[in-house]
Every structure is written in structure tokens, then in C-alpha cells.
Amino acid sequence: MNERITHIAADVLYDRLIDRTQIDYLFSLNGDFVWDILYWANKIRKNFFGEEIKVCSIIPARLGGCSQDCKFCAQSGRYDTSFKDIKTLSDQQIIDAAKTAKQAGIRHFGIVYSGKTISENELARLEKLIPKIKNEIGIDICGGFGIIDYSQAVRLKKAGLARYNHNLETSRNHFKDIVTTHNYDSRLETVKAASQAGLGICAGGIFGIGETDADRIDMALELRGLGADMIPMNFLHPIAGTPMGDMPAMKPLEILRLIALYRFILPKAGIKVAGGRVLNLRDMQSWIFYAGATAILSGNYLTTAGRAVEDDVRMIKDFGLEADLI
Numbered sequence: 001m002n003e004r005i006t007h008i009a010a011d012v013l014y015d016r017l018i019d020r021t022q023i024d025y026l027f028s029l030n031g032d033f034v035w036d037i038l039y040w041a042n043k044i045r046k047n048f049f050g051e052e053i054k055v056c057s058i059i060p061a062r063l064g065g066c067s068q069d070c071k072f073c074a075q076s077g078r079y080d081t082s083f084k085d086i087k088t089l090s091d092q093q094i095i096d097a098a099k100t101a102k103q104a105g106i107r108h109f110g111i112v113y114s115g116k117t118i119s120e121n122e123l124a125r126l127e128k129l130i131p132k133i134k135n136e137i138g139i140d141i142c143g144g145f146g147i148i149d150y151s152q153a154v155r156l157k158k159a160g161l162a163r164y165n166h167n168l169e170t171s172r173n174h175f176k177d178i179v180t181t182h183n184y185d186s187r188l189e190t191v192k193a194a195s196q197a198g199l200g201i202c203a204g205g206i207f208g209i210g211e212t213d214a215d216r217i218d219m220a221l222e223l224r225g226l227g228a229d230m231i232p233m234n235f236l237h238p239i240a241g242t243p244m245g246d247m248p249a250m251k252p253l254e255i256l257r258l259i260a261l262y263r264f265i266l267p268k269a270g271i272k273v274a275g276g277r278v279l280n281l282r283d284m285q286s287w288i289f290y291a292g293a294t295a296i297l298s299g300n301y302l303t304t305a306g307r308a309v310e311d312d313v314r315m316i317k318d319f320g321l322e323a324d325l326i
């Protein structure tokens, strides 16, 4: 066992946030040392979260046809994919999806919209729909509706939204190579506005989009500074027609190493393994918990198929952990 990793892990376990020098050291390690990092990441997860794994599901209430140009995203209307045109779900379709999620035992149901932001009409619709779903079905509602300001965040909070999802996607430095139609600060300001309005913060990013380890560290530290309480980690699922359609998939061990390193940097934030899990991790999916993940996005992702909730719950139980179900 590498002693320096053990010392850094002890800092984390004693509730001391690790600094950039320590983080750089951990990121410099490869080969067999990755197993030492995973060993301690599992201890850190157990220390701060016990045996419970959250299971979330999402419904794309508005899918595709987005005006923005995020290079990894099949929902951009600028790329030739099957999500080029907008599809919008009716209230009843969203309610039915929430009922199905509840019947599967899901506690946290996310409603997400493609697009840069939401209109006044859409916000007014959500102000009616969120309390209706909460009261009639009894499920926590999370939401991601793009860039919003403080007054919009307050209205969503008043409607009963529990948590706002808005990913930083990558580091400030790499962001400009990935997106040109909006800037990094608009993402930061949205997360801050949601936080100031009292919403929980679900903010993370996507990996395997040409970022360096330095970019990964920068984003983790940005998320730590923002106080995000749930960090979705997505791993590129290359989609034909997008500028990243030919990018190589990440390797399972590279993903596990990255989850574990985020667990060291963000010891008290939930880490949710989201898009790209099935494609990239294949038979190594259950190892995400040993690497420090505390949540999974189950069911289908926004533009790719996922796994049935019951298969994911069985995976959690097979690993000796408990699924946080209703």
C-alpha cells in the first residue's frame, strides 16, 4: 500500500479537504496504485455515506432541437442526429412517467428540458406541474431547465422543486473548445442562483471529451467551491452526427480511477454515475461503488438506452449495499 495515498486518505477521513498538491499527486499515479486509490475511496464512501446508494431517474420533458452547440450532445439542433427536432412531452406523459418511477421504488425523479433556457410559459407550466406531481404521486422532483436566474430559481423552489441540475460539463479552460454559444460563467451563475434560492445542487460534468487531468481537477475544485451536493459524472457515449461521434470510448479502469479521485476531492458530495455507464463500463459497472459512487441514474438516459431499475437495484444489493428506495 502506497503510504502517501494512505496519509492523504487519512486527511479526508479526518474531515480535512485535500489541497491541489495532494490532488496533483493522486492524479499522477497509475498502474497498481490505482487499486490503492480505489481501496481508500471505498473507505471514504463508507465513512461519509454508509451503505446507501441513491437511485434516480429522469424524463426529458423537452428533447432535442437545442439551439446550442455543445459538441458532445446529440440534442443540439445543429448536428445531424435523430434528436435534431424538438419533441415535447405532455403533462400527462410526464405524470405517467413519474408514476412508473414511483412504482419502481424511485424517490428522486428528474424533469429535464433541452435548450439554453426556459420561457415564461414553460416556467408557468412547471409551477403548476411540479406541485401536482408531488402531491398526487409523492415523489421528490429535481429539474434541469438550462440557464436560469435567481428569480426563476425562487419560483421553482416555491413550486416545490427539491434540486436543480445544471452541469458545468468541464473546466473553464476546456469549455470554450466544447461550447461556443454560451459561456462558462452563465453556468456558474445558474448554479449559484439555484443555491441562493435554497435548491439542492446537482452539478457535474462529462468526461472523455478531450479534457486533460488538469481540466478534471479544475472542475472538481470548482464544484467543491460551489457546494454542489450531488455530482453527476457522465462519460461520453459518442453519437454519430455530433462532432464527437468518432471519439474513442473511455476505458473502464480510467473511469473508476476518476470516480475515486473525485471521491477524495469531494468527500461529502454524492457522486452519481450517469450517462455512458452501460457503454463504457460494461461488466465493471458494480465497481463504481467501490470507487466511491453513492448514486446512479437508472432507466434510460436522455438520448441513449440505460438499464431497467430492477437490474440496477439487484446490482446494488449484489454488491452488499442498500438501494435508497421508497
Ligand code: SF4
Binding pocket: 066, 067, 068, 069, 070, 073, 074, 075, 076, 113, 114, 115, 116
Ligand atoms: S448540453 Fe444542453 S445546452 Fe448543450 S446542446 Fe445539449 S441540450 Fe443544448
